[in-house]
Amino acid sequence: MVSISNAEAVDVGDRILAAAASCVRDFGVERVTLAEIARRAGVSRPTVYRRWPDTRTILASLLTERVTGAWRSVPARSPGREGIVERIVAVATRLRRDELLLTVLRSAPELAMVYIADRLGTSQQILIDLVAEELRKAQDANTVRPGDPRQLAAMVLLITQSVIQSGQIVEPILTADALSVELTHALNGYLHP
Structure with missing residues (x-):
């Protein structure tokens, strides 16, 4: 059985990846920023950093x-x-x-x-x-x-x-x-x- 926190973690990770994909499509790779990924995913930058060290x-x-x-x-x-x-x-x-x-x-x-x-x-x-x-x-x-x-x-x-x-x-x-x-x-x- 998946706990709520695990389900939320998967959801947050998926949201971050989806946000990154939208940034790449809108800006190209070189102009993607961690701050914009976090903003589009609706999470804080520290939340992103807990999963990935950089863009x-x-x-x-x-x-x-x-x-x-x-x-x-x-x-x-x-x-x-x-x-x-x-x-x-x-x-x-x-x-x-x-x-x-x-x-x-x-x-x-x-x-x-x-x-x-x-x-x-x-x-x-x-x-x-x-x-x-x-x-x-x-x-x-x-x-x-x-x-x-x-x-x-x-x-x-x-x-x-x-x-x-x-x-x-x-x-x-x-x-x-x-x-x-x-x-x-x-x-x-x-x-x-």
Whole structure:
């Protein structure tokens, strides 16, 4: 049973993340302040500080929730490689349309580059773990090629992340639907036994 204080804590945390998302959409990443997040969430700054030490940490949590939430929102429809690929392509499509993610990519490219070129973020680590587990099961069913599932998942992340980040530059050549078709071919080809 959840106590009232725990329920309030979850609610406050969600309100803070929602407030941060609205700030990013309204101002871009660089102009988001902790004071404005607190004001929009209807809480004091110390309440925010008890949960996150600074604005960057709030934004990292927000992006992690957004990316992992996209994965959770797309159920696996079928087992094996084809089901995994279908789910990954659906998640990529959602993230390519996500207003918050697009705002971060456009308004704070230097922040985005940290997670594109320098280090894995929390959401990337979580996705690698989730996809690796699904790939392991598909390997057992002989629908995914042999290999270390985490290594395969990391490569799948790189391929898919590239489509999410850069798909718009090829829109004159590959419409959103065509891009999904080609991503499906690329992932199926890479993972096929």
